[in-house]
Each structure stands twice: as structure tokens, then as C-alpha cells.
Amino acid sequence: MIVVMRPTATQEEVDGVRRIVEEHGLEAFLSVGEERTVIGVVGSDVERVSHLGTLPGVEQVIRISSPYKLASSQHQPERTRVRVNGVELGLGQELVVMAGPCAVESRDQLMETARTVKREGARVLRGGAFKPRTSPYSFQGLGLPALELLHEAHDSYGLPVISEIVDPADVPAFEEHVDIIQVGARNMANFVLLKAVGQSRRPVLLKRGLSATIEEWLLAAEYVLSAGNPNVILCERGIRTFETATRNTLDLSAVPVLRTRTHLPIVVDPSHGTGHRALVGPMALAGAAVGADGLIIEVHPDPANARSDGDQSLGFEDFGALMDELRRLQFVRSADVDAAPAPAVAATGGIEEVRDRIDDLDARLAEMVQERAALALEVQRRRDPDAHGHDVRRERALLERAASGTTGPMTPVELTMIFDALLRASRSVQRRHTQSISRTEEDRPAASGSGR
Ligand code: PEP
Numbered sequence: 001m002i003v004v005m006r007p008t009a010t011q012e013e014v015d016g017v018r019r020i021v022e023e024h025g026l027e028a029f030l031s032v033g034e035e036r037t038v039i040g041v042v043g044s045d046v047e048r049v050s051h052l053g054t055l056p057g058v059e060q061v062i063r064i065s066s067p068y069k070l071a072s073s074q075h076q077p078e079r080t081r082v083r084v085n086g087v088e089l090g091l092g093q094e095l096v097v098m099a100g101p102c103a104v105e106s107r108d109q110l111m112e113t114a115r116t117v118k119r120e121g122a123r124v125l126r127g128g129a130f131k132p133r134t135s136p137y138s139f140q141g142l143g144l145p146a147l148e149l150l151h152e153a154h155d156s157y158g159l160p161v162i163s164e165i166v167d168p169a170d171v172p173a174f175e176e177h178v179d180i181i182q183v184g185a186r187n188m189a190n191f192v193l194l195k196a197v198g199q200s201r202r203p204v205l206l207k208r209g210l211s212a213t214i215e216e217w218l219l220a221a222e223y224v225l226s227a228g229n230p231n232v233i234l235c236e237r238g239i240r241t242f243e244t245a246t247r248n249t250l251d252l253s254a255v256p257v258l259r260t261r262t263h264l265p266i267v268v269d270p271s272h273g274t275g276h277r278a279l280v281g282p283m284a285l286a287g288a289a290v291g292a293d294g295l296i297i298e299v300h301p302d303p304a305n306a307r308s309d310g311d312q313s314l315g316f317e318d319f320g321a322l323m324d325e326l327r328r329l330q331f332v333r334s335a336d337v338d339a340a341p342a343p344a345v346a347a348t349g350g351i352e353e354v355r356d357r358i359d360d361l362d363a364r365l366a367e368m369v370q371e372r373a374a375l376a377l378e379v380q381r382r383r384d385p386d387a388h389g390h391d392v393r394r395e396r397a398l399l400e401r402a403a404s405g406t407t408g409p410m411t412p413v414e415l416t417m418i419f420d421a422l423l424r425a426s427r428s429v430q431r432r433h434t435q436s437i438s439r440t441e442e443d444r445p446a447a448s449g450s451g452r
């Protein structure tokens with residue numbers, strides 16, 4: 001902490017600050033400048049003198065280290081991995097998709113959703129049992145019976161389940177029935193609840209408060225961590241701003257900001273973050289692209305008739321399409337079953353013969369790849385050089401065709417990786433061509449009329 005004295009501060013006022021610092025068992029280092037004195041305060045708990053700013057002669061107090069310790073990456077540089085029933089969230093792990101209804105409405109609704117989201121590749125099932133609704137007249141959730149249904153879904157489908165807690169007295173019931181306890185945005189600063197879940201052995205997903213700064217959010221996480229629970233997952237779910245086109249403003253910059261400040265895993269909620277079904281997919285992809293460890297998405301068998309948050313819930317088909325897109329972009333791995341079971345090649349002879357065939361194929365592939373690049377260059381030559389770029393829609397269609405057009409031991413994702421690399425190399429050939437043209441133009445004398 002640094003205490004900056006006013007230029008008019010007297011020697012007595014400087015001594016007063018120093019005395020208080022030392023009385024609290026901290027050290028004070030004075031730097032006497034021509035205009036003013038600055039005092040560095042060092043010690044294990046500088047927060048004890050956070051009131052120094054009110055002393056006479058003090059202009060401002062600047063905090064250097066973060067007010068949260070356990071959540072900070074200064075305290076723990078290696079990233080936390082949270083493990084729940086074989087699912088891992090955190091450093092280097094695959095993007096974990098959590099999906100399910102906003103609220104558990106019935107056994108059929110939950111089981112049908114669980115079966116579908118599991119088939120589509122979700123790794124955690126969500127479902128609200130206690131709904132903290134803005135209006136007391138809105139559906140409040142089924143309560144304990146919903147937790148029991150989540151437990152049943154967990155047992156039937158093998159997916160860990162997450163649900164929101166609103167009352168500290170419910171911790172034992174949540175411990176019995178769910179795998180991850182969610183603290184909702186409206187309760188982010190409910191410190192009694194945070195301390196209660198901090199004493200639980202279940203991981204806690206802590207949503208960002210509607211108007212919470214990142215620092216306040218990390219301090220809320222600190223409550224859970226300091227109560228003894230090291231497994232905290234942060235969830236960005238949008239904040240209140242002046243914008244009304246979306247339900248909330250999904251602050252995706254929070255993800256890279258958090259990465260510099262904390263070791264805790266980060267999940268993005270594009271459902272509450274936008275409030276509109278059509279915006280969920282794009283913002284889910286964006287969340288994955290900025291490096292979230294997971295996504296939490298509301299899915300309902302019949303969004304139009306959902307008892308809560310239907311407008312932002314994806315139907316099964318939309319959710320399936322989003323999972324396909326996450327797989328295509330390789331945020332999510334394909335299940336192994338995507339690979340054809342047997343190699344589609346008849347190979348006879350010894351190992352050397354098979355290797356010779358591979359060498360032969362590689363040579364042909366290299367020739368074909370060069371021929372393809374020459375054609376890509378031809379396209380670029382015929383295109384207006386200023387229109388340099390590529391046709392994203394055509395590329396996407398090509399990748400999709402490549403991924404599904406053949407059968408063999410390679411999965412669609414593996415095939416897509418190859419074609420993706422081909423497209424990237426083609427673009428680099430085209431770019432080199434455009435650059436060489438513009439260099440030639442720059443070299444031309446000004447009189448030639450190039451305008452430069
Ligand atoms: C929810 O996840 O259903 C929920 C109520 O979220 P939030 O706390 O982010 O509003």
C-alpha cells in the first residue's frame with residue numbers, strides 16, 4: 001500500500017501516519033520528495049490500516065496487491081482444476097458444456113432433456129429447483145422434489161448435476177442430491193450463503209452479481225475459499241448496463257481479465273447473458289473463443305411453454321446445432337463413435353509394402369496440394385486485389401463437405417483439421433501474391449500515377 005501525502009502536509013502529519021502504521025505491526029518506508037512525501041506500507045495485513053486515507057495531510061491511499069488473497073493468481077499461480085464425477089474444468093481441459101432447463105418442471109421434462117443434452121455432448125446437467133424470480137408471483141421452482149429428480153437424472157444418465165441454492169439451511173439437501181452448487185447472480189453478495197457453501201464439500205459455481213465489479217465478484221469467491229472450499233467456478237452471466245436490446249450485457253472481456261487475476265475456472269452463460277434464443281449460439285461461440293473453461297446453456301423440450309426463461313432457452317434442435325458448431329471449431333471433441341469401425345483399405349503383403357504405398361500416396365497428395373494451391377492463386381489473380389480475402393461461406397461449406405463426405409478411420413473432426421490447414425495455407429499463398437503486387441506498385445516511381 002502506498003500513502004501519498006499532500007504537498008502541504010506537515011512533518012507532524014507524516015509522523016502521525018508512520019506511528020499508526022507501526023502500531024499495527026507494519027513497516028513504513030518514507031520517500032521524501034521535493035514536493036511531497038510518499039509512504040510505502042509493507043506487512044502481511046495492510047488492510048488493517050485501510051483507514052489511513054482519512055488522516056490529516058493524506059491525499060490518497062493506493063492499494064498495490066489485490067484485496068482477495070486465496071482467489072488471486074499472485075497467491076496461487078497454477079490454475080485450479082475442478083473435478084466432478086470424471087468431468088474436469090480448468091487448465092487445458094476440454095470446454096465443458098452444462099445444459100438443461102432453467103427450472104425443473106416435471107420428471108418427463110427433465111429426463112427427456114437429460115437424455116438429449118447428453119447425446120449431443122453436454123457433460124453436466126443443469127436444472128433449477130429453487131428459482132430466485134424477480135416477481136414473487138412467478139414460478140418459484142418445485143423445490144426439494146426437483147432436487148430429487150436431478151438426483152434421479154444423475155443416476156439414470158451418469159451426468160453430474162448443478163442446481164441453484166438460495167437458503168443456507170438447504171446445504172445438506174444439496175450435498176445429498178447435486179454435484180455442483182450454484183450461487184446465483186442475485187445472491188453473489190449474500191455473505192451468509194457464501195460462507196455456508198464454503199463449508200460444503202461440493203464445488204460451487206458462483207455467478208457474477210448483476211452490478212458487481214470483477215473485484216467484488218472475486219471477493220465473493222474469497223468468502224467461499226476462505227471458508228474452506230477450494231473448488232470455486234466463476235460464471236459470467238451478463239451485467240446490468242444502459243442497453244435494453246439484450247436482457248443483460250454479457251461481459252466477455254471479464255474472461256481474459258479474470259485470467260490475469262485468478263486461477264479459478266471460468267464459465268460463460270450466454271442464456272442469461274443475452275435473454276434471447278437467437279443470441280445464445282453466437283455468444284456461446286464467442287465465450288469459447290475468449291477462452292472460457294465451460295458454458296452453461298438453458299435447454300428446454302418446448303421453449304415456448306417453459307415455465308421460466310423460455311425466450312432464452314434453446315430447443316433440442318438448436319442445441320444440437322450449437323454443439324455441432326462447437327465440435328466443428330474444435331472447442332468440443334467428438335465422441336469416439338464418430339469414427340468408422342474398420343479401416344476402408346484392403347492391405348496385403350508385409351509392412352514394407354504397406355509403407356511403400358503410404359510413401360506413394362504422400363507424393364501424390366503433395367502434388368495434389370500444390371495443384372490446389374495453384375488454383376487458389378488463380379482465383380486470387382482473377383479477383384480484384386483490393387478485395388483480398390476469402391469467401392467464408394464457401395469455406396464453411398467446404399469444411400462441412402470434407403467432414404461428412406467420406407468414410408474411413410478418420411473422424412469428421414480429424415478430417416476437418418486437415419482441410420482447415422489446407423485453407424489456411426491457401427490463404428497464405430494468396431496473401432503473399434497480393435503483397436507482392438502491392439510492393440511492386442510501391443516501387444514504381446511516383447510519376448507512374450500509383451497515387452503514393
Ligand atoms: C439461472 O441460472 O437459472 C439463474 C437464475 O441465473 P442468474 O443467477 O445468472 O440469473
Ligand code: MN
Pocket residue numbers: 102103272298308309
Ligand atoms: Mn434461467
